[in-house]
Amino acid sequence: MSIPAVVTVVGSGTMGPGIAAVFARAGAQVRVYDVVAEALTRAEQAVAMCEGVLDNLGSNKVDGGSVSYTTDIAEALRGTEFVLEAVPEREDLKKSVLAQIEAEVSDETIIASNTSGIPITKLGEALNAPARFIGMHWSNPPHLIPMIEVVPGEQTSDAVRDRLIEIVNAFGYEAVLEREVPGFVENRVLYAIMRECLALVDEGVISERDLDTAVRWGIGYKLAVVGPMRLLDMAGLDIYTSVAGYLNRDLSNTDGVPAFISDRVASGKLGFKSGGGIFEYGEGDVAALRGEIVRQLTAVRKAMPAPLSDNPV
Ligand SMILES: NC(=O)C1=CN([C@@H]2O[C@H](COP(=O)(O)OP(=O)(O)OC[C@H]3O[C@@H](n4cnc5c(N)ncnc54)[C@H](O)[C@@H]3O)[C@@H](O)[C@H]2O)C=CC1
Numbered sequence: 065m066s067i068p069a070v071v072t073v074v075g076s077g078t079m080g081p082g083i084a085a086v087f088a089r090a091g092a093q094v095r096v097y098d099v100v101a102e103a104l105t106r107a108e109q110a111v112a113m114c115e116g117v118l119d120n121l122g123s124n125k126v127d128g129g130s131v132s133y134t135t136d137i138a139e140a141l142r143g144t145e146f147v148l149e150a151v152p153e154r155e156d157l158k159k160s161v162l163a164q165i166e167a168e169v170s171d172e173t174i175i176a177s178n179t180s181g182i183p184i185t186k187l188g189e190a191l192n193a194p195a196r197f198i199g200m201h202w203s204n205p206p207h208l209i210p211m212i213e214v215v216p217g218e219q220t221s222d223a224v225r226d227r228l229i230e231i232v233n234a235f236g237y238e239a240v241l242e243r244e245v246p247g248f249v250e251n252r253v254l255y256a257i258m259r260e261c262l263a264l265v266d267e268g269v270i271s272e273r274d275l276d277t278a279v280r281w282g283i284g285y286k287l288a289v290v291g292p293m294r295l296l297d298m299a300g301l302d303i304y305t306s307v308a309g310y311l312n313r314d315l316s317n318t319d320g321v322p323a324f325i326s327d328r329v330a331s332g333k334l335g336f337k338s339g340g341g342i343f344e345y346g347e348g349d350v351a352a353l354r355g356e357i358v359r360q361l362t363a364v365r366k367a368m369p370a371p372l373s374d375n376p377v
């Protein structure tokens with residue numbers, strides 16, 4: 065299974081560098097483009113770190129891969145075969161950038177978006193040739209989570225869909241093909257969980273730290289091995305029927321962003337990126353936490369059956 069020889073990643077913030085590292089690991093010449101020069105400087109450091117993580121993971125490495133960095137979009141897109149858009153999650157911005165990309169590439173170039181859940185058909189309205197456009201939703205951190213949601217829009221061609229699945233598998237990643245819905249699958253599940261977690265903390269049922277402990281060592285640990293559908297069979301559909309019969313109507317069904325979050329955002333408390341959010345972080349805490357998270361994710365990944373392997377669970 066081959067991957068494109070030349071790949072361009074547009075947007076080098078949280079996600080771009082790890083994505084670039086995975087493509088380069090698979091042998092592609094990757095060009096990383098951003099409008100902010102400092103973002104590229106940070107990206108170069110991030111890519112080097114991701115490469116070290118992939119070495120530690122023992123991830124397969126194909127010769128010939130490289131990563132370069134530029135603030136010149138024409139240079140970034142010249143001769144490219146595959147573009148991954150990873151700019152901020154704003155429909156207007158993404159549409160503008162997608163149109164900018166399409167104007168610079170050949171008719172054969174595939175354009176993919178790492179959008180967290182904006183419908184691909186909607187973003188595709190910005191393109192003259194939406195048949196070449198598809199959703200390619202990586203999960204954070206992209207160089208460690210070996211599952212990518214493949215989300216065709218209504219105009220996406222079958223050939224582009226099949227080619228993207230081939231590329232994802234060439235990384236040694238699981239490609240999950242989905243019909244397009246807002247938020248796709250992973251974030252619909254994640255945001256349902258986050259909604260309930262935030263409600264439980266906000267209502268004083270449990271503290272932030274104890275909530276994390278409960279979820280990590282309860283469903284988090286279990287779901288890393290047993291998926292939700294298999295878990296239903298393991299628990300018993302009769303048990304689910306009894307519990308859901310009284311519990312589903314009692315779960316949080318708030319829409320919008322809870323004040324627990326919006327108040328913090330309004331006061332500039334964004335989490336790791338601002339030194340404080342749900343928790344507060346002192347000097348060096350975020351870097352240490354990032355390193356420990358990567359170390360533990362790597363250890364768990366090594367303990368699990370490899371992606372694409374014949375896992376009986
Ligand atoms: N952060 C996360 O955990 C995940 C994010 N995503 C999605 O990936 C996309 C990117 O997210 P992040 O990396 O977190 O965003 P980010 O805000 O960390 O990085 C975005 C980058 O795009 C650059 N940028 C802004 N305007 C640009 C333009 N016109 N042309 C080129 N570059 C431009 C910014 O300078 C920045 O470096 C979003 O759609 C997001 O929803 C998907 C999975 C996980």
Ligand SMILES: Cc1ncc(C=O)c(C(=O)O)c1O
Nearest residue numbers: 179180181202203204205251
């Ligand atoms: C909070 C949150 N929101 C979106 C995404 C991905 O689109 C992630 C993730 O990939 O981890 C996330 O944690």
